[in-house]
Amino acid sequence: MNLHLVSDSTGETLNSIARATLARFEDQQVAPHRWSLIRSRLQLDRVLEGLRHEPGPVLFTLVDRSLRHALEETCERLGVPCLSVLDQVVDLLQGQFGSQPREKRAAQHVLDADYFRRIDAMHYVLAHDDGQGAAGIAEADVCLVGVSRSSKTPTCFYLANRGIKAANVPIVPGAALPPELEATPCPVVGLTIETNALIEIRRHRLRLIGAAGVRQDTNDYIDPESVKAEILAARRLCTRMGWPVIDVTRRSIEETAATVLQLMEAWHLRQKRGTAPPQPLDPAAAVFGGGPSA
Incomplete structure (x- = not known):
C-alpha cells in the first residue's frame, strides 16, 4: 500500500505520526511517499502527479487553503482517503481558547x-x-x-x-x-x-x-x-x-x-x-x- 505524507514544512510531524501508527500494523507492507516543503501550486502539482501514478491514503499538514482544497479535490476524484492530521487538535484547542488560530506555515520551525x-x-x-x-x-x-x-x-x-x-x-x-x-x-x-x-x-x-x-x-x-x-x-x-x-x-x-x-x-x-x-x-x-x- 502507498501512503503519501504531504507537508508545507519539514514533514517531521507527519513522519512521527506515521511511524508511530504503522508500528501497530507490523504485518502490513507500506511504501511511504514523503512530500515536504509543499508551498506553491507548482510543487503541489508534482504531488498530485505522484498520487495519480501511485494512489494511496494521504496524510497532510497544509495551511494554505487553496492547496488544501486542490489536494482534497484530487483525492476525492481518485477515490483515496485524505486526512489533515492536525485539524481535530486545532479544533479542540480553538474551542478551549475561544480564538481563531493563525494560518502560519511551519510555525514550529521558526528561529525563536x-x-x-x-x-x-x-x-x-x-x-x-x-x-x-x-x-x-x-x-x-x-x-x-x-x-x-x-x-x-x-x-x-x-x-x-x-x-x-x-x-x-x-x-x-x-x-x-x-x-x-x-x-x-x-x-x-x-x-x-x-x-x-x-x-x-x-x-x-x-x-x-x-x-x-x-x-x-x-x-x-x-x-x-x-x-x-x-x-x-x-x-x-x-x-x-x-x-x-x-x-x-x-x-x-x-x-x-x-x-x-x-x-x-x-x-x-x-x-x-x-x-x-x-x-x-x-x-x-x-x-x-x-x-x-x-
Whole structure:
C-alpha cells in the first residue's frame, strides 16, 4: 500500500505520526511517499502527479487553503482517503481558547528562543560528553552517569534536541568521579544495563575499532565476572549518592530519555517542596535478576 505524507514544512510531524501508527500494523507492507516543503501550486502539482501514478491514503499538514482544497479535490476524484492530521487538535484547542488560530506555515520551525535553546544544548552535549569539561556540570540541566556503553551519549543527544543540557560522566572502575557531582545543582540519573547485553555491545565495539588482538577471554572490558562487578559497583555508587537508576537493557533511546525527563520533573518538584528523594531500589536487583530494575 502507498501512503503519501504531504507537508508545507519539514514533514517531521507527519513522519512521527506515521511511524508511530504503522508500528501497530507490523504485518502490513507500506511504501511511504514523503512530500515536504509543499508551498506553491507548482510543487503541489508534482504531488498530485505522484498520487495519480501511485494512489494511496494521504496524510497532510497544509495551511494554505487553496492547496488544501486542490489536494482534497484530487483525492476525492481518485477515490483515496485524505486526512489533515492536525485539524481535530486545532479544533479542540480553538474551542478551549475561544480564538481563531493563525494560518502560519511551519510555525514550529521558526528561529525563536526555543530553537536557539536546542542549538545551545547540542553544543553543550558535544563539549561535555564522556566526562569532558567537568567544571561545566554546574550549567547542566541533568547529568547522566553509568558504566561505559550504557547509552549515555545517544540519550544526551536526544535530550539536547529537546533543549536539555545533558552532561554525561562515565563510572570507571578505580577512577574517582568529578568532585562537581558531590553537590551538583541539577538532577543526576544513573543508567545501567544487564551484564550479557553490555558484554555483547562491548564486543561489537571492539570489533568496530579493530581490536582483533585483544584476548576476549581475559580482557576485563568484556570478562563476564568483571563486567558484572563493574555494573554492581556502579549501582551501589548510585544508591549511596541517592541517584535514581534506569535499566536501559530493553529500552529505546526515546524511552530512556522520556524517563529521564520524568525524573527531572520529580527532582525539581522535590526541590520546590523541600522533600527528600525516594530511596533507590536494591542495586543488586538488576544485575542478578532478584527484583525489578529502576
